[in-house]
Each structure stands twice: as C-alpha cells, then as structure tokens.
Amino acid sequence: MVPIFVIAGIAIGMAAFVLLIQMAVRNGIRMSGLIDWRTQYELERIDDADGGKPTLHELYEIAAKTDSAPDAIERNVRAKALDYIESRNSIHVRNCWIVIGVAVGVCFLAMIITLASSPM
Template identity: 55%
Template sequence: MGFLIAIAAVFVGFAVFVLLTQMAVRNGIRMSGVIDWKTQYELERMEDAGGKQKPLAELYESVAESEDDADEVERKVKEQALKYINSRNSTHVANAWIFLGLGIVLCVVVVLIVASSDSMM
C-alpha cells in the first residue's frame, strides 16, 4: 500500500512540477517584454474569459472620440492597455504562488500518509 502511495506521490509531484514550470515560462515571457504591448493586451483580453475588456481596435476608437491628436490617442491607449496587462500579470503571479503552496501542502500530506502507513505495518 505504501509503495502505491509513493508512486502516486511521484506522479503528483511531476504534474505539479510541469504545471508550475509552464506557468513560470509563460509568465516570464509575458513579463519580459519580448511580446509587444498590443499583442500582449489582446492575448490577455482573450484569455480573461469573464472580463469585459474591449478589443484594441475598439479601445482606439473610444479614445479617439475624445482626443484629436494621434500621439495623444496612442499614449492613452497604451496607458490603459499597460494598466490592464499589469493587473493580469499580478493575477498570474498570485495564481502561481497559490499553486506552488498547494503543491507543497499536497506533497507534505502524501509524505505523512506514507510515513504513517509504514509505521502501521
């Protein structure tokens, strides 16, 4: 029984490691600035299923209604987009820490189960 639990713990550990690595790589690429802000805005907007964020074209149109200067429109759109991107990045980082914490707790619980099952035999 303890052997099966140990094997299950190894598989859970691998799954946690793979998912955490995927999250870290994705967050690292997005936060590094490798992707331009327009692409990143659209990626975050599409990924945010419950969000009501406008597509970039609509954001440009809404800002252009109140501004005549093209440079000012670009500046305001970029400012709004970066604000949204930063809020989404903080959400991704918080999720990564929560996921890591849950993985550690799960591993500790599995180790305690294995240790207690070994002492019962």
C-alpha cells in the first residue's frame, strides 16, 4: 500500500513541477519584453477565458471615435493594452504561487503518509 502512495505522490509532484516550469518559462518570455505589446495583447486576449476583451483593431476603432489625433489614438490604445497585459501578468504570477503551494502540500502529504505507514 505504501509504494502506491509514494508513486502517486511522486507522479503528482512531477506533474506539478513540469507545470510550474512551463508557466515560469511562458511568464518569463512574456514579461521580458521580447514580444511587442501588440502581439502580447492579442496572445493574452486569446488566452483569457472570459473572452470579453476587444481585438486590437477594435481598440483602435474605439479610440478613433474619441480622439482624432493619430498620436492620441496610439497612446490611448497602448495604455489600455499595457494595463490589460499587466493585469494578466499578475494573474500568471499568482497561478505560479498556487501551483508551488499545491506541489509542496502534496509532497508533504505523501511524506507524512509514508512515514505514518512505515513500521518503526
């Protein structure tokens, strides 16, 4: 019985660790500035589960209704896109901490079960 708990704990821990590495790499690339803000906005908008954010083209159309100067339109669209990107980045960081907490908890639980079930 004990080997089953140990194997399950190791498998869950490894899966959580792989997920954590994937999230860290993804967040690192997106937060590094290697991707321009337009592409990053579209990537985050597509990844968002709600799907309520307008496309970049729609943002430009909305901004064009309120401003007539091209510089003001670009500035407003960029500000809105960067605010959205920042809010999504904070969600990604929070999710990484949740995965770390779950992984540590599972490993601790597997260790407790193993120690409690082993004969002394």
